[in-house]
Amino acid sequence: MSNGTFSLLEAVNLALHRAMAEDENVIVLGEDVGVNGGVFRATLGLRDSFGFKRVIDSPLAETMLGGLVIGMAAQGLKPVVEIQFMGFIYATMEHLVSHASRMRNRTRGRITCPMVLRTPMGAGIRAPEHHSESTEALFAHIPGLRVLVPSSPARAYGLLLAAIDDPDPVLFLEPTRLYRMNPQPLVDDGKRLPLDSCFTLREGSDITLVSWGASIVETLQAASALAEQGVSAEVIDVACIKPLDLDTLEASVRKTGRCVIVHEAPRTCGVGAEIAASLYERALLELQAPILRVTAPDIPPPLYRLESLYIPGVEDILHACDSTLNFA
Structure with a gap:
């Protein structure tokens, strides 16, 4: 070991x-x-x-x-x-x-x-x-x-x-x-993790941030920035995007009433759209604002000089959170 x-x-x-x-x-x-x-x-x-x-x-x-x-x-x-x-x-x-x-x-x-x-x-x-x-x-x-x-x-x-x-x-x-x-x-103990489960990385009560892969880094940073503003953000790592653990996602959104989904893949027909649609079907009446997505644009990955513009950043996530939290 x-x-x-x-x-x-x-x-x-x-x-x-x-x-x-x-x-x-x-x-x-x-x-x-x-x-x-x-x-x-x-x-x-x-x-x-x-x-x-x-x-x-x-x-x-x-x-x-x-x-x-x-x-x-x-x-x-x-x-x-x-x-x-x-x-x-x-x-x-x-x-x-x-x-x-x-x-x-x-x-x-x-x-x-x-x-x-x-x-x-x-x-x-x-x-x-x-x-x-x-x-x-x-x-x-x-x-x-x-x-x-x-x-x-x-x-x-x-x-x-x-x-x-x-x-x-x-x-x-x-x-x-x-x-x-x-x-x-x-x-190195050989312990297996469940394949079809989300992982709640941070507990919160005001907004749910959903992400996976590399975008988890910026999502957690955004949650820390929100905490400095007095906003309690729950962060969920989807981890298994097929099949989706919709029960965990639904429970979080029912608790917070708000949701922002972050992923590096292009926007159109991305997994974020499937998550949003499923949450609308399951918890529409619990939502206090529309679900927003923060994604890469619908273009091929650019050359490295433009990567920072292509990958969703902390400020992009915070802007979406601000819109969601202040939805009237």
């Missing part, structure tokens, strides 16, 4: 080491995951610990990877595949949508697809546009796929272990901007 302070990236590595040690059917594969330890070094040391048969460097071929891991999973292995950046995930969509997500339904439960697809997501590291995507809503729309987005080392560790245990396909989206930000104490 390892105890210490770990970044989100190191927590992912720690979880992979533990999962592979616990179960010989867990296989890690992807481009550069073996010798180099992955593009961000998330798989560093796995090849040394478990050998080349369980930590497999693949060709530069995302389409092939998408099909290969489905075959592995259908035959009893538990593959964890890394796609180097979320902008490269589109080549796997045919396999994810047409096969991985439908395996249990198609075979009436005889065959499941226990695979995890890991990929870095989001802007903020001065990378080109295809390395800075946040397209989680594309996959949240697909029945049969579970979509997770951790926002802290502890949640990355516990959720990844639970995802590897899951008998159905899981997309595990790792916010690149958080990889080495704010290391936190973590115990």
